[in-house]
Amino acid sequence: MKVGLFVTCLVDLARPSIGFATLKLLQDAGCEVIYPDTQTCCGQPGYNSGAREVSRELALKVLKEFRDCDYVVAPSGSCTGQIKVHYPNDLFRGAPEQRDFEALAAKTFELSDFLINVLNVQTVPGKFEGAVTYHDSCSGLRELSVKMQPRYLLQMAGAEIAEMADCEKCCGFGGTFSIKLGEISTRMAENKCANIRSSGASTIVGGDLGCLLNIEGRLRREGDMTTQVKHFAEIAAGDLSSLDGSERNANTNEHG
Amino acid sequence: MSARENILARIRRQQGRSGPTTAEEMALVRANIREHGVGPKPLAAQAEDSLELFKRECQRLLTTFAEVDEATVPHEVARYCAEANIAKSLAGWREYSHLHWPAAGIDYAARAANKDDTVGFTGCFCAIAETGTLLLLSSPDQPKLNALLPETHICVVPKARIVPTMEDAFALVRTEVGEPPRSMFFVSGPSRTADIEQTIVIGAHGPYRVHVILI
Amino acid sequence: MQVQSMHFKRNASAKLNDAVLQRNMQKAKGKFVDGRAKAVSEVENWEAIRTHAAALRDQCLANLDAYLLEFEANATRHGAVVHWAETAAEACDIIVKIAKENGVAKATKSKSMVSEEVNLNERLEAAGIQPIETDLGEYILQLAGEPPSHIVAPAVHKSKEQVADLFVAAHGKPRLTDIPAMTREARDALRDHFLTADMGISGANFIIAETGTTLTVTNEGNADMVTTVPRIHCVITGVEKVIPTLEDFATLIRLLPRSAVGQTIANYLTLTTGTKMPGDQDGPEQMHIVLVDAGRTKFVGTDMQDMLRCIRCGACMNHCPVYQNVGGHAYGWVYPGPMGSILTPTYVGIENAGDLPNAATFCGECQVVCPVKIPLPDLMRKLRERQHDMRLRPWSERIPMAMWAFAAKRAGLYAFLSKWGARVGSWLGGRDRLIHSLPGIDGWTQGRDMPAPEGRTFRELYVQRRDKQ
Ligand code: SF4
Numbered sequence: 001m002k003v004g005l006f007v008t009c010l011v012d013l014a015r016p017s018i019g020f021a022t023l024k025l026l027q028d029a030g031c032e033v034i035y036p037d038t039q040t041c042c043g044q045p046g047y048n049s050g051a052r053e054v055s056r057e058l059a060l061k062v063l064k065e066f067r068d069c070d071y072v073v074a075p076s077g078s079c080t081g082q083i084k085v086h087y088p089n090d091l092f093r094g095a096p097e098q099r100d101f102e103a104l105a106a107k108t109f110e111l112s113d114f115l116i117n118v119l120n121v122q123t124v125p126g127k128f129e130g131a132v133t134y135h136d137s138c139s140g141l142r143e144l145s146v147k148m149q150p151r152y153l154l155q156m157a158g159a160e161i162a163e164m165a166d167c168e169k170c171c172g173f174g175g176t177f178s179i180k181l182g183e184i185s186t187r188m189a190e191n192k193c194a195n196i197r198s199s200g201a202s203t204i205v206g207g208d209l210g211c212l213l214n215i216e217g218r219l220r221r222e223g224d225m226t227t228q229v230k231h232f233a234e235i236a237a238g239d240l241s242s243l244d245g246s247e248r249n250a251n252t253n254e255h256g
Numbered sequence: 257m258s259a260r261e262n263i264l265a266r267i268r269r270q271q272g273r274s275g276p277t278t279a280e281e282m283a284l285v286r287a288n289i290r291e292h293g294v295g296p297k298p299l300a301a302q303a304e305d306s307l308e309l310f311k312r313e314c315q316r317l318l319t320t321f322a323e324v325d326e327a328t329v330p331h332e333v334a335r336y337c338a339e340a341n342i343a344k345s346l347a348g349w350r351e352y353s354h355l356h357w358p359a360a361g362i363d364y365a366a367r368a369a370n371k372d373d374t375v376g377f378t379g380c381f382c383a384i385a386e387t388g389t390l391l392l393l394s395s396p397d398q399p400k401l402n403a404l405l406p407e408t409h410i411c412v413v414p415k416a417r418i419v420p421t422m423e424d425a426f427a428l429v430r431t432e433v434g435e436p437p438r439s440m441f442f443v444s445g446p447s448r449t450a451d452i453e454q455t456i457v458i459g460a461h462g463p464y465r466v467h468v469i470l471i
Numbered sequence: 472m473q474v475q476s477m478h479f480k481r482n483a484s485a486k487l488n489d490a491v492l493q494r495n496m497q498k499a500k501g502k503f504v505d506g507r508a509k510a511v512s513e514v515e516n517w518e519a520i521r522t523h524a525a526a527l528r529d530q531c532l533a534n535l536d537a538y539l540l541e542f543e544a545n546a547t548r549h550g551a552v553v554h555w556a557e558t559a560a561e562a563c564d565i566i567v568k569i570a571k572e573n574g575v576a577k578a579t580k581s582k583s584m585v586s587e588e589v590n591l592n593e594r595l596e597a598a599g600i601q602p603i604e605t606d607l608g609e610y611i612l613q614l615a616g617e618p619p620s621h622i623v624a625p626a627v628h629k630s631k632e633q634v635a636d637l638f639v640a641a642h643g644k645p646r647l648t649d650i651p652a653m654t655r656e657a658r659d660a661l662r663d664h665f666l667t668a669d670m671g672i673s674g675a676n677f678i679i680a681e682t683g684t685t686l687t688v689t690n691e692g693n694a695d696m697v698t699t700v701p702r703i704h705c706v707i708t709g710v711e712k713v714i715p716t717l718e719d720f721a722t723l724i725r726l727l728p729r730s731a732v733g734q735t736i737a738n739y740l741t742l743t744t745g746t747k748m749p750g751d752q753d754g755p756e757q758m759h760i761v762l763v764d765a766g767r768t769k770f771v772g773t774d775m776q777d778m779l780r781c782i783r784c785g786a787c788m789n790h791c792p793v794y795q796n797v798g799g800h801a802y803g804w805v806y807p808g809p810m811g812s813i814l815t816p817t818y819v820g821i822e823n824a825g826d827l828p829n830a831a832t833f834c835g836e837c838q839v840v841c842p843v844k845i846p847l848p849d850l851m852r853k854l855r856e857r858q859h860d861m862r863l864r865p866w867s868e869r870i871p872m873a874m875w876a877f878a879a880k881r882a883g884l885y886a887f888l889s890k891w892g893a894r895v896g897s898w899l900g901g902r903d904r905l906i907h908s909l910p911g912i913d914g915w916t917q918g919r920d921m922p923a924p925e926g927r928t929f930r931e932l933y934v935q936r937r938d939k940q
Contacts, residue, residue: 258555259555259556259557259561259764260555262557263555263557263710263762263764263768264536264539264540266764266768266771267535267536267539267710267768267771267772268536269772270768270771270772270773271533271535271771271772272772277536277537277540281534281536281537282537282540282541284534284537285534285537285538285541285680285715286541288530288715289541289680289681289715289716292716292717292718293527293716293718293719294718294721295520295523295524295527295718295719295721295722296516296519296520296523296722297725298513298514298515298516298520298725299514299515299516300513300514300515313735316735317736317738367752368752368753371662371666387735387736388736389736394748394751394753394754395748395750395751396748396749396750396751396752399751399752399753400695400699400753400754401699401700401752401753404692404695404696404699405696421721422720422721422724423718423721426717426718426721429717435549435682435744436682436684436717436742436744437744437748438549438743438744438745438746438747438748438751438754439698439699439741439742439743439744439754440684440741440742440744441695441739441740441741441742442736442739442740442741442742443738443739444736444737444738444739444740445738446738447690447691447692447738447739448690448691448738449607449608449654449690449691450502450624450690450732451606451607451608451611451624451625451626451691452607452611452626452629452631452634452650452653452654453495453498453499453630453631453650454498454499454502454503454624454627455631455650457650457651457654458651459651459654459655459658460607460654460658460690460691460692460693461605461658461661461665461691461692461693461696462691462692462695462738462739463692
């Protein structure tokens with residue numbers, strides 16, 4: 001089974017460790033993982049800024065890059081949503097390529113959804129002790145019905161879930177919204193951080209790096225240097241040294 | 257061109273249609289209306305016995321109710337007024353003026369309510385179980401103000417007139433009345449407001465109390 | 472109401488720092504959201520009802536001209552006079568003219584967002600006619616001289632203390648802060664107005680083609696008084712409000728109060744058809760219905776027509792995280808929240824409300840709760856597309872976007888830029904691995920740090936590892 005890894009532009013740039021965690025989880029589950037190294041971005045920043053043309057071009061690029069894969073998997077609900085929902089239903093609705101994009105949509109999955117609902121994994125390599133609280137990112141939750149899947153993975157790793165209030169409420173990231181309307185975005189992040197704190201968990205986990213950067217950025221600005229901010233893939237995958245070895249510089253795992 | 261023509265023309269132009277609305281289009285719309293297609297109804301509204309459902313929904317709305325036979329309606333009214341500590345004088349619909357009101361110590365005036373009346377007394381066209389709703393139709397002898405102006409509204413509901421849903425109520429209006437009267441007034445419990453701090457307060461501009469007498 | 476939507480960012484900022492407003496908003500939030508959730512959970516086939524409702528609204532919009540004509544014919548048959556207004560000013564002209572011709576000195580009003588939209592009160596006052604708002608929330612705002620901040624709960628931004636002060640000034644009675652007592656005081660103050668007004672002005676939640684009926688949905692009972700007591704009843708409503716039949720109303724009313732405030736039904740539904748009939752003891756002698764366009768037909772036949780399905784329940788704003796934090800006034804016009812972010816730019820011009828379609832994270836909550844399934848985020852995105860195509864966004868957004876677009880299409884260039892971006896970002900992160908401020912993303916760094924990149928891109932590391940093997 002050939003699984004194409006769509007690593008997402010944010011993970012590529014800022015947190016490659018999430019990409020390697022994804023890689024490890026897929027390989028451990030028996031997948032042959034392919035990483036088309038010409039991939040850039042699903043086009044969502046342009047799409048949500050009204051730049052329709054470029055988002056169509058990037059969609060065609062993704063289509064071509066993953067043509068030979070049986071599945072496409074991304075460690076992000078919002079990028080998956082872009083490919084699975086917005087490519088076929090909006091950008092190429094009624095276009096000659098609509099069929100191709102429907103086929104792409106059918107084989108594209110968010111990571112936790114893929115592991116739980118397609119591969120039916122029962123165990124994960126990672127080990128975690130203690131409680132985490134989980135933030136449901138909007139696109140995954142509302143466009144893809146990703147809700148329990150990441151929680152199951154965390155539980156397989158041994159984590160307890162201490163749910164926060166309003167875990168389904170938007171953290172305020174919203175892509176370029178976080179910069180264009182920074183003040184409102186910050187207030188939303190502030191509300192999220194307050195709920196994280198009251199959950200009692202010392203680790204906040206999510207499935208979209210954008211949200212995680214937003215949450216971590218706000219926690220740190222508030223002076224909280226200890227709460228760990230993690231992607232569920234990092235916890236589920238556990239130790240990555242076997243995978244990406246010595247070429248990674250030593251401090252890169254300590255961003256949390 | 258008048259505003260009317262402009263608006264209609266713009267609608268048609270934007271929908272890619274030219275010229276004025278055609279007779280066929282009107283016929284199509286009328287045919288659709290005549291079908292009176294009914295949408296899905298909540299499952300609960302169909303499953304349960306209408307009387308029981310009506311009573312339960314009344315409770316949710318803070319509508320109180322009692323079950324008596326028609327002849328004892330005045331006594332029930334007297335009991336209710338005594339219990340609520342309100343004056344036993346009613347502005348009511350003509351159709352109930354024949355009941356033995358004086359025997360129950362009640363002063364019943366068959367007329368529209370005015371601002372000095374404290375209790376309004378009405379019947380209803382029918383009642384709707386799904387939502388605990390009373391439907392009052394306007395007519396010369398059934399002034400709507402009796403259900404609206406006084407602080408207390410007492411309404412007689414014959415059990416046989418409880419229908420499961422609003423669609424059933426409309427069907428009944430069509431078969432029994434034909435054209436809709438000027439006012440179809442659906443009352444569901446005492447008036448309320450939550451406009452100050454989203455705190456629910458019973459008794460806004462309409463009644464503070466709605467009491468249903470099931471006969 | 473004057474359009475202030477071009478100042479959204481500034482106004483939102485002020486609202487975020489308004490402690491009283493923040494407290495008031497916090498109190499309201501849970502009540503709407505929890506109330507709706509509970510009410511909806513009781514209806515097992517909610518989705519089916521929603522789907523049916525969306526379809527029936529669509530069907531009407533697809534033949535809007537014919538349904539309006541059918542409505543007009545039936546309303547006229549029952550003795551009402553139907554007027555058409557293309558603009559806000561025309562709508563006011565019509566009502567002022569009716570009032571003047573009939574020697575109206577005082578008009579009671581029940582809540583109508585269309586009347587807010589067209590500035591009716593101002594126009595009535597200028598003509599020497601006293602408008603009296605009778606919905607408690609609207610009454611409070613009339614005393615305060617403020618516009619509504621919510622389409623269902625117009626005074627949701629006010630605390631009872633603020634209301635108490637307004638009541639003291641208006642009624643000259645001892646200050647009350649007990650909400651039921653305050654409500655009674657307002658009831659008493661409005662009683663006489665109800666009975667002495669010459670004209671009643673109401674909106675309409677829907678108008679029914681089959682019967683020529685207009686209808687109001689309220690809890691207070693004020694609309695019922697307004698439409699029953701005065702000798703003239705004037706309805707002002709939008710052309711998109713027409714629905715085919717009474718049965719369709721039955722469907723929509725299952726959705727409206729549950730979505731709005733979590734009630735199974737509103738206390739009063741008043742369906743009025745024409746004028747007083749011979750022998751009737753109550754009801755108006757004249758009934759006028761003003762059908763207002765004022766921008767609505769701009770949606771018809773376009774890729775944004777879905778917006779006209781809106782039944783004004785307010786659920787989208789109640790659940791919107793942006794609305795919850797900034798309140799309705801920040802949006803600068805009658806319609807706040809997601810629905811307002813689509814209506815306002817379309818009605819008043821996108822150049823006057825450019826931030827509104829961008830004031831959303833596309834979290835999607837609005838679309839999930841909308842009872843008539845309006846794809847609100849998609850419609851906001853379409854407005855963003857219009858802004859993009861018309862180059863209406865500031866250069867500070869357009870240039871980075873153009874650069875990103877150029878690079879993202881070119882794998883080699885993108886690899887190069889991201890490689891260096893990751894390194895520079897990592898270096899900027901310093902010892903604590905946090906970027907505290909960065910020109911170009913100061914919208915972010917004003918309130919948050921930016922966690923620094925790890926230093927190498929996934930692509931680099933992956934390719935390196937692959938080549939080693
Ligand atoms: S857009 Fe939908 S949710 Fe918002 S007010 Fe209209 S009907 Fe209600």
